[in-house]
Amino acid sequence: MTAAEISRTGHPVCVGTEQHTPGNIAVWIFIYAELTEFGFFFLAFLVAKLYFPEDFHAGPSQLNTLAGLLNTLVLLTSSFCIARAVEAIKHGAQRRTVVWLLCTVAAGVTYCLIKAWEYQWNAAMGLTSRTNYFFTSYYYLMFNHFLHVVIGTVTILATAVLTALGHFTPNSHEGLEGAASYWHMIDLVWILLFPLVYVLR
Template sequence: MTTLELFRTTGPDNVRTKNHAPGNIAVWIFIYAELTEFAFFFLAFLVAKLYFPEDFRQGPLQLNTLAGFLNTLALLTSSFFIARAVQAIKRGAQRQTVIWLLCTVGAGVTYCLIKAWEYQWNETRGITSRTSYFFATYYYLMFNHFLHVVIGTFTILGTAVRAALGHFTADSHEGLEGAASYWHMIDLVWILIFPLIYILR
């Protein structure tokens, strides 16, 4: 069972009823706005690829694919962690919730460190945003996603502090679900970025 479950069992007769979306409406408006922003980035990337096919064919060959793979692994793992945190709070397991949230923070920090290593790796090879049209769009898209990871990591850290202070219970954890939904959005966007930037020619 994940944070995106559509049904839950309630009541003494175990009547199955529709469940509301995790988080609140404000969180989902924000998430949809962010997804729309990234959709425009992807569209701009594809248009640039159409106009400068050689740059976009050669560009991925110069990237550190290992860094991209490790970042993918870090974010996929982080989504597992945050899903376990939501499951834990629904059981009323406060300590486990905090542990899983901190694991998510650790995965977010790991992503940032890998990304910093990747940028340094690029710099030592003379790769900058001015190297080609591909790298101009690469840096723009990567930095934007990196910024979202940083924001998301601090959000999850704040959520972990609130969980440790007892702000969430099995019956009241809307804020935690909202933070988890935002983090899953960050992960989803990266799943699209990784093949688009590192693999497809």
């Protein structure tokens, strides 16, 4: 092993121009399955919008756009944090990796709290899943994404614990990359959800 293959921390790191796909094939099959599921949800949303244009035109203006915007910022920040965690483990910075992972967990929890506040706000405004077809679609999409955020947050927390226990190293961190890829998928779906549900009429 050459000196160029040793990081500043003294740990071996991957070098060269060979592209590396994060995670493993099982993780990506799961991610593609989840994206396909959300794709069908989006399609159903658009079809319902076609059949009930009045409900879907008025619906976004009744939502708490601030809550949606705040959660967009939270999830974008979480993507940065999880990316930094992956970069840190590649350089053998175990403690820094754990910190970034916990920041991602904090972002996930923050998302859930904001979403809970949004649901309470909706209830106070008399907006439920039975209000009209728009809100039926809204709650179905939002709850499904919320569930994925909860699962992702628990997964990242477990990854942080494993990292603290030394399970991941610069040369063996496939599980961490898989968890990060899943989290990025959650963020990507939200980036599509926010304008579709909160903005477009």
